Amino acid sequence: MTEARANGKPILNVQDVHLAFGGIKAVNGATFDVREGSITALIGPNGAGKTTLFNIITGFYKPQAGEITYNGESIFGKPPHAITKRGMVRTFQITKALGAMPVIDNMLLAAPRQPGENLATLLTRRRAVRQREKEIYDHAYELLRTFNLESKANDYAATLSGGQRKLLELARALMTEPRMVLLDEPMAGINPSLGRRLLEHMERLRSEEGVTFLFVEHDMEVVMNHSDEVIVMALGRVISRGTPQEVRSDQRVVDAYLGGSGETEVPEGPPTPPSADGGVQGG
Amino acid sequence: MSLPLAISFNFLTAWEFWIGVGVFAGIYGIFVLGLQLNVGYTGIVNFGQAGFMAIGAYSAIILVVEVGVPFLLALVLSVLITMLIGVLIGLPSLRLRADYFAIATIAFSEIIRDIAQNARGLTGGNQGTISLELDNNVFFTDPWFKVSDWISDNILDPIGLSGLEFENLPLLIVVWIALGLLALGMTMLIRSPWGRVLRAIREDEDAARALGKNVLSYKLQSLALSSALGAIAGWFLAFNLQSVSQDNFEPLYTFLGYAILVLGGMATFGGVLVGSIILWTVLEGFRFLDLPLSADKQAALRFMIVGVVLILLMAFRPQGVFGKREEMVLGD
Numbered sequence: 379m380t381e382a383r384a385n386g387k388p389i390l391n392v393q394d395v396h397l398a399f400g401g402i403k404a405v406n407g408a409t410f411d412v413r414e415g416s417i418t419a420l421i422g423p424n425g426a427g428k429t430t431l432f433n434i435i436t437g438f439y440k441p442q443a444g445e446i447t448y449n450g451e452s453i454f455g456k457p458p459h460a461i462t463k464r465g466m467v468r469t470f471q472i473t474k475a476l477g478a479m480p481v482i483d484n485m486l487l488a489a490p491r492q493p494g495e496n497l498a499t500l501l502t503r504r505r506a507v508r509q510r511e512k513e514i515y516d517h518a519y520e521l522l523r524t525f526n527l528e529s530k531a532n533d534y535a536a537t538l539s540g541g542q543r544k545l546l547e548l549a550r551a552l553m554t555e556p557r558m559v560l561l562d563e564p565m566a567g568i569n570p571s572l573g574r575r576l577l578e579h580m581e582r583l584r585s586e587e588g589v590t591f592l593f594v595e596h597d598m599e600v601v602m603n604h605s606d607e608v609i610v611m612a613l614g615r616v617i618s619r620g621t622p623q624e625v626r627s628d629q630r631v632v633d634a635y636l637g638g639s640g641e642t643e644v645p646e647g648p649p650t651p652p653s654a655d656g657g658v659q660g661g
Numbered sequence: 662m663s664l665p666l667a668i669s670f671n672f673l674t675a676w677e678f679w680i681g682v683g684v685f686a687g688i689y690g691i692f693v694l695g696l697q698l699n700v701g702y703t704g705i706v707n708f709g710q711a712g713f714m715a716i717g718a719y720s721a722i723i724l725v726v727e728v729g730v731p732f733l734l735a736l737v738l739s740v741l742i743t744m745l746i747g748v749l750i751g752l753p754s755l756r757l758r759a760d761y762f763a764i765a766t767i768a769f770s771e772i773i774r775d776i777a778q779n780a781r782g783l784t785g786g787n788q789g790t791i792s793l794e795l796d797n798n799v800f801f802t803d804p805w806f807k808v809s810d811w812i813s814d815n816i817l818d819p820i821g822l823s824g825l826e827f828e829n830l831p832l833l834i835v836v837w838i839a840l841g842l843l844a845l846g847m848t849m850l851i852r853s854p855w856g857r858v859l860r861a862i863r864e865d866e867d868a869a870r871a872l873g874k875n876v877l878s879y880k881l882q883s884l885a886l887s888s889a890l891g892a893i894a895g896w897f898l899a900f901n902l903q904s905v906s907q908d909n910f911e912p913l914y915t916f917l918g919y920a921i922l923v924l925g926g927m928a929t930f931g932g933v934l935v936g937s938i939i940l941w942t943v944l945e946g947f948r949f950l951d952l953p954l955s956a957d958k959q960a961a962l963r964f965m966i967v968g969v970v971l972i973l974l975m976a977f978r979p980q981g982v983f984g985k986r987e988e989m990v991l992g993d
Contacts, residue, residue, distance in 0.1 A: 436871065462873035474868035476861050478988040486854070487861050488872040494854030495874075497882060511854065534987055554873055 386413030389558055389590050390435070390466070395444030397434060404430040405441070406614030412558070412607075417584055417591045419601040419622075422611035423635055428594045429471060431611070432562055436468045437461045449557070463490065467551040468560040471594075473543040477536030481527060481546060484535050485518035486511070488553035518553060525549045525579065541572035548576065552583070559583075561593035565600055577604050602626065610634065672949035677826045680833050682941045684901055687836035689914075690937040692894035693921045694840075694847055694930060695887030700919075701928040702851055703883040704863035705755065706763040708915055710891050712770025715777060715910035716743045717892025718899045722790045722801045723783060732804040740892045747888030748881055755880045767912055777907040784907075791904030805900045808835075829901070836897050843890065844930045851930075859883060917944075920967055924974060926984020935982050943967060 388411035397405045405427045412418045420428050433439040435446060437458035446454045453461050476484050492514065493499035494507035522528045525545045530538060538546060544564060551559055561580075565573045577600065583589040595601050601608060601622065608625040610618040612634035618625055625631055672678045692714060699707040721739035724730040730738065754765040777784045785792040794800045812831035817823060822830060850856050858879055861869040866876050899905050917940065925936025947963040954962065980986040 438867070438870070457875070458867075458870040459873045459875045462871060467873075468871050470867070470871070474865045474871075476864035476868060478864055479857075479860055483857055483860075487857050487869075487874075490873060492854045495858050497855055500850075500853055500855050507854065550872070 386415045386590075388412065389414040389449055390592070391445075391447045392431070392435065393445040393447075395431070395434060395441045395446065397430060397439060397441045403614050405434060408444075408611065408614065408616050410609050410616045410619060412590060412592050414557075414590050415584060415588050416606040417580060417593070417604060418607045418609060419605035420592060420594045420609050420611065421596070421598075421601055422617075425613075426611040426634075427614040428611055429562060430614075432468065432560055432594060435461075436466065436560060462554055462556075465555070465557040466560065467554045467556040467558075469544075469547045469551055469562060469564065471562040471566065473540070473547050475535040475538060475543040475546055477534060479535060480532050481522070481535050481538070482515075482518060482531040484546060484550050485522065485553050486514055488550045489514035489517070490554055514553070521549045521552055526575070541568035544568050544576060545572065545579075548579065552589075556589065558590040558592070561591065563594055563596065565595055565597045573600070580604070670950075672946070675826070677829075678945065678949065680827070680829045682938070682945045683833045684829055684836055684897075685945065686934075686937040686941040687833065687840045688894050688897045688901065689918060689921060689941065690840045690934050691836070691843055691890055691897065692914075693918045693925075693933045693937060694843055695890035695894075696915075696918050696922050697928070697930055697933050698847060698851075698859075698883055698890075699887045700922060702856065702863060703859045703880060704759070704866075705880055705883065706759055707766050707884065707887060708763045708912070709750070709766030709770040710887070710918055711910045711912060711915040712766070712773040713743050713747060713888040713891030714895040714898065714914070715770070715773050715905075715907075716746055716888075717895030718905050718909075719777060719784055719790070719895075720892075721896055722793070722899060722905070725801045726790070726793050726797050726799045727783075729799075732801075736896055739896065740889050743888045743892035743895075744885045747885045751881045751884040755877060755884065767915070770910070770912060770915065774907045774910050777910070785904075787906055787908075789904040789906035790899075794904070802900055802903050832897070832900055839893065839897070840934065843893070844934060848930050917967075920971060923971060923981055926981025928985060928988050929981075929983040932981055932983030939970075939982075940967065943970060 390412040392408055392410050395405055395408045396403070408427065408431055420431070422428055430439065434441045435453075437453070437456050437460070440455055444454070445452065448461070448464060448466055451464065453464065453466075476487070479487075489510075492507070492510050493503050494511065500507060519528065519531065522531055525548070527538075527542060527546060527549065530542065535543070535546060548559070548561070548564070564576055568576070580591050580593075581604070584591060593605075603622075605622060607619065608622050609616055610625055610628070610631050617630045617634055618628045620628070692710060695713070696707060696710055699705045717739050720742045721735050724735035724738055725732055728735075750766070750769050754762050754769075757765060778786055780786075781788075784790065790801070809831040812834065813823065813827070817827060817830055851859065858869065858874050861872070861874065862876055862879055869879075870876050895905075898909065902909065921933060921936040921940050923936070924939050925932025925934070943966055944963050947959065947966060950959070952959055952962070974981065
């Protein structure tokens with residue numbers, strides 16, 4: 379874990395980003411970077427601005443100030459589709475499976491460089507369209523196989539279970555050929571065995587294909603055991619960052635969870651190995 | 662004593678009646694193909710289709726009668742003009758939430774109608790375009806009637822379909838060939854990767870955005886194609902009526918389009934054809950029923966019957982005649 383941290387150069391850089399909704403400063407000067415090839419967790423009490431920050435990074439909200447660079451290029455204020463085309467893709471807290479479309483169509487849709495998605499080239503380059511369609515069809519089936527969704531390929535996506543939809547969303551995001559994937563609460567509302575499978579996929583993609591992951595998560599066991607780095611937000615700012623061990627012993631993090639928001643939610647250390655100090659386990 | 666209501670259904674055996682129904686069903690079938698693309702496949706609620714039909718009809722007529730553009734070129738130009746206006750209307754309004762977009766489009770179509778009514782020098786106002794044609798002594802439909810006569814003389818007469826009651830049969834044939842080809846073309850488009858993006862936008866715009874699709878661009882393309890279909894329906898309406906005026910483009914016709922859409926079913930182009938035939942049979946049939954009612958009341962009654970048909974449909978077959986129930990139920 380520490381190895382990845384030492385070697386990776388930043389792929390995403392967020393500098394002093396601000397966004398207020400009326401008087402509420404949802405994101406108030408957040409600054410951090412994410413190293414290439416890392417699995418980085420973004421945590422914080424409810425209302426810390428994690429999802430808002432996700433929406434800003436991926437172009438769904440326009441920030442009022444700051445700078446965001448991805449892969450050495452500014453993506454500040456760019457629309458979502460342009461950011462996805464640069465190789466950064468996201469999933470949503472509440473899954474957005476396209477319910478009335480078959481699973482396979484969900485997958486095919488996400489593939490880039492299909493000339494058939496442009497009316498002019500659809501009509502003039504029919505061979506290229508067919509050929510690309512075949513390519514992405516094969517690639518989609520391959521991904522569905524790795525995610526154990528192959529048997530569901532022709533079912534409407536709405537018939538999948540909640541956990542299967544999360545898997546489909548990740549598989550579909552991978553169809554865009556991303557270098558970085560942002561996951562908003564991937565473990566929420568899915569059964570533990572599917573959750574484990576999702577984590578295995580993340581770790582495999584990181585090690586085999588060098589995909590960078592940034593994910594928001596409330597399940598502290600997942601955060602502490604499966605991330606290389608943890609970024610902690612509270613009240614729209616980044617208050618701490620470091621390895622899971624470092625963050626757990628940071629007094630500011632303890633205060634944010636116990637004091638600031640009045641939340642009862644407390645980050646718990648992993649059951650094994652026993653934590654070196656009981657820093658954030660107070661209560 | 663005989664029944665107080667002596668209803669005669671004799672009209673149902675008359676060629677003229679069915680040709681009339683067929684022509685309207687075909688024209689509004691083309692009109693509704695556009696609505697189907699917008700509402701059934703892209704999820705944008707376009708209430709301005711009658712406005713696009715008006716622009717198509719008026720611009721073709723004005724180009725021929727007042728500018729002197731050749732007939733075929735005018736038809737092509739009228740479609741391009743309508744598409745351009747569709748894009749100009751869509752650019753600001755498609756950024757709005759769906760319900761506000763619907764309001765913006767109905768306002769647009771009423772603005773077009775107001776212009777048609779008041780810019781008398783350009784459109785002939787309430788007298789209709791016939792007054793322009795008489796002033797200029799140029800008749801928009803002349804080239805069409807040459808085609809129509811040719812079809813009658815060379816194809817229909819030899820098989821015995823001649824005479825006054827078959828006068829409009831050439832138009833029926835041409836409209837339905839156009840409708841068939843356009844429906845086929847739209848079906849192929851919607852099955853293409855391009856259509857897949859549209860359906861994804863209908864399901865969830867944000868998901869489509871997150872997967873790298875420029876949603877506004879696709880919505881504009883959908884609206885531009887639908888306005889082109891409206892314009893083509895506008896030509897045929899002008900061929901059929903020979904003179905158009907603003908009251909042919911009341912919002913009522915857009916709503917009838919929606920009735921056809923619901924009758925035939927969402928997300929099916931074949932359903933549009935069937936829905937259109939059903940609706941126009943009911944609407945035109947009532948015109949010929951000999952009811953002991955004043956003409957006004959009978960005209961109003963037609964629309965009540967359409968309403969009853971729609972309510973029954975919602976109760977017993979909510980997906981329409983051809984709609985896919987799965988796509989409706991699984992939508993959210």
